[in-house]
Amino acid sequence: MSWRRALKDTARSGIAVEKKRLEPLIAVRGAAGLAIVIALSLWLFGPAAAASSAFGAFQAAIATFQRSWRPRPELAIASGTSLAVSTFLGYLTISKEPLFLALLVVWTFAAGMSWAAGPTIGLIASSNVAIMLVTVTLPTSVAQAAGHAAMMIVGGLVQAALIVLFPVRRWGAHRDALADALAAEADYARRLRHDPVASFDPQPLMEARNAAAVTPRQARRRPAELHGARGIAERIRPVLASLADPAMGVPAEGPARDRVRELLASAAALLDAAAHAIRHGEPVKVPPAALATFRTPDTGSILTGAPYRAMTRLNTLLQDVVETAGGAPQDGAPSGARGTARSAETDGRSTSGRAPTHPGARGTARPAPTTRSRPTFLALIPKALKAMRSELRRGSPVTRHATRVSAVAATGYILGTWLPLGHGYWAPLTSVMVMRPDFSQTYSRAVARLAGTVIGVAVATGAVQAASPGTLLSGALAVASAALMYLLMRTGQFATQACIAAYVVFLLGMGGEEWTQTVPERVLLTLMGGFLAMLAYAVYPAWETPRLRTRLADWLAAQGTYAAAVFGSYADPSASNAPDVRQALLTARTARAAWHAAVARATAEPVRHRGLSRTAADDAEDALAQLGRVAMLLEAHLPERGATPVPPAARFADALRESTHQGAKAIRERRVPTWDAVREALDAWDTENPENADKVVRNTATLVLDTLTELSEALDTAVPPMTLDGTAPEKPDGPRNPKDSATR
Known part of the structure; x- marks a missing residue:
């Protein structure tokens, strides 16, 4: 895809408004928490503290909207607390610009690395850094900075309390x-x-x-x-x-x-x-x-x-x-149909096709399932740190993102401070908010933020000029803008950014700043921050396109392991290898999801393919999907304990497992994989068992080889690797389709 088309597509996606199911009750609850915090802060400490604490409550409510299976009150508390720590440390160093700049680089790099632990943590960390750039300018003393930080924590606690007291669709x-x-x-x-x-x-x-x-x-x-x-x-x-x-x-x-x-x-x-x-x-x-x-x-x-x-x-x-699901047992239900699902949700190890789910299944009772356990929020911290350490290596997309965003934040802060505009933090704030580990999100969010900022600032400025609101009315307008943002959050970045822009204008107006002090420089510095973010990705990218072969190879290896585990179950039905089949299936699903996510990102990138054309990728994907489907057909009828073994399936499973791993290595090295070992095992199957007692398993093995052959044919159309002298190597002699020469 050309740069022109890539920019056009990302710009269109950035300003698009999606039709999503709105959640007005949750939006009202978040806005109510924000209103409580602003009112309490105004009463106790004044407008400056109210503006600072409002950012804490605002960010805590945003955190609860993120897709997470963990308790939302904990997310609100964690968001408010982390913002408070960031603000206090930032204020302690803000008077010494080199020290604050060093803190900004370290804090931004850590926020960039936090994307390794998941998008929810990454978004909260990035938002905290961005908001910290604003809140550190509000206190005027260390004591005030501590008070502002405390009120941010209170904002998170208020949002968490409202979630507990007024749950909306708890589950x-x-x-x-x-x-x-x-x-x-x-x-x-x-x-x-x-x-x-x-x-x-x-x-x-x-x-x-x-x-x-x-x-x-x-x-x-x-x-x-x-x-x-x-x-x-x-x-x-x-x-x-x-x-x-x-x-x-x-x-x-x-x-x-x-x-x-x-x-x-x-x-x-x-x-x-x-x-x-x-x-x-x-x-x-x-x-x-x-x-x-x-x-x-x-x-x-x-x-x-x-x-x-x-x-x-x-x-x-x-x-x-x-x-x-809650239905009453029906008359005429088959024997064994009732009572088999009265157990806790399991991790799948005892719920594969080998579990007794119908009359005549092995055994008399299903093994007791175990609940799938999720670590508590505190136990998640070591796991998040471990994930960040695993990505802290050269060539990691997350590390490149962290390096990129920290460099851009420092550059934006220096330029914003140097320019005679005031409020120079808007440039790094914009960069941190829009930058993501992949190209399409970074560019689409940059466009959405610029367009949304212009619209939001224009609407808020018109309201300020028309109404000349005081402190209380400015606070009320800020709460209304936040409520609208919570309501429209899932519809796209354009609407969200417009509401945030209006919210900030009203909130800073509540603190005593005139609109003429914030509007012009905000628009210009937002434009500069977005431009720096887009330029940084173009100069120091983390393209997904060159990694497509690696993703495809990982998927092939996982699918081969899954199919081999299924065939191994037929070779030795007495073995308790159903958990192996289940785990192999889950690994294959994860590899498949990684491949599809990579293809989606690569499609939007202005990068030409490197050894894997679009057609070859599509055909290879179809072949691997077919391999998984064929293995799934056999999994539906896994043999019971005591069933007649199929000895040739053992050799076929070993050959399949080894060949797919070797094939994955070949794909990474831009070679076309071969399946001689699988074909030999299939020929030996007919020799060892000429009567083919279990024709279903034997026929499925043939289908497996067919899908692997289709995969090789798909990759054979890709761009061949170059030799040292710059010429393409000759293709090996022999028929391209093994079906033409193999004897079944």
Whole structure:
């Protein structure tokens, strides 16, 4: 993508206003906390302290809007406290410019590194540095600075108290995550009716898994309908795929296919009903027709073998998820369908396809699940520091971001102080607020901040000129601007920045500053800060495009490990390796998410591909997605303990695991991977077991090799690596498609 197009696209995304569900009650609660803090500060300490404490309450409320599964009161307290510490230390050094500049560089670098611990912590840390640049100018003595810092902490405490006293959808985010996962599977079931090999995005399941991890305190208070349903949803997805896929035995057309379509439609209706009930905390309204579909007596004569087993498991799992979501047990439910979901949310180790979920499953009872534990907020601090240390290395995108933002903040502060405009902190403040570790967010936020600042300042200036507000009215207008910002926060950066600009004008006006002292220099310095941020990324970038091959290689290695674990389960059913399958699946999902995030960032970058064209990346992605789907089909029917082993699957699993790791190395080195070992293991399978007692496993192994071959074909179209003399190396002799020469 050219720079012109990249700038055009990022500018358009920066000023776009998205349609999002508004949360007026939360906005009113945040504004109420801000109003309480401003009123208390005005009464006790005066306008300057009120302005300073208002920033603390304002930032604490913003922190509670960030997507986090942790208790929101703790986020508000942490935000207010960290801002207070930043302000006090900043004031102690503000009189000595070199010392303050050194503190600004260190503080900004630490805030940049905090993005390694997650976007919530990164945003709070960056906002604290930006606001600190304003608040250090308000006190006039060390005692006042301590008082202002104390009031910032009070602002965080007030916001935290309001969250506790007036909760709004206390478990709303957790409910939405679980409901979104069930709704995504319902949509998947509908798409499978028309496309038996339809793809599925596991991101909702990943979000639900993150939401399922709770602190010990949360585990005691979590609603019953949030227990267990996520683990059942994880097992439903492979069963849906195996029921629909023609490779598992259902013809593309005919009575069996019609029956499968009916079952998928009913499954979608039941999943949607459960999702609606969980989202709103209501009893499940089970569609009678959907439930009756699974009780049709002639199903056994239409479906046989693997499709019939999939239908039976799906029936059981749907009964479980409906009961867990709050529905009453239905008459005619199959044996073993009730009571299997009356357990806490698990980490998935005991909820893979090998767990006893249907009559005839191994054992007589499901192993006792364990609650997914999330560390407390204090226990999170060592983990965050560890994540920051792991990213503190040369070449890390986070380290490059921290270096970039600290250099820009120092440069902006020096230029802002040197220029005869006053309020020079607006330039570094803008830079810190808009800079992010990736290109698209940095540039889009810079455009949004400039446009939003112009609009917000213009509206606020017009209101000040028209009304000439005093201290109390300025405070009221500041609270109204903050409330509007809280309401529109999720609609995009443009609206947010406009409200923030108006809020700052009114708040500083409450402190006695005339609009003529803030408006002109604010606009000019905001423009300069945004320009410095954009220039810094162009000069010292952290492009995602060159790392696409590494992301693709990581995904291949993870998918190969997952597929090998599934085949290993068939080779030795007596082994307790279901946790290995589950962990491999989670690792593959993480690698897939990293690949898609990298592709999304790379698409917006003005950088040409380096050895991986857009077409090659898309084809390789399709091949790896197909590899994961094929492994998932086998996972839906993992053998029970005591089942007949499939010895050739062991050699195939070892060859697959080793070959995919070698293939990942080849991709990183810009070579086309080969699959000779996998092909040899497949040929040996026919030699060792010519009768192919388990044809499903054998046929799936063939599909695995086909997908790996498609991956090599996709990468064979990429730009070849250059030799030392600058010429492209010759391609090896032989057919490009191993299917042309391999004997199956």
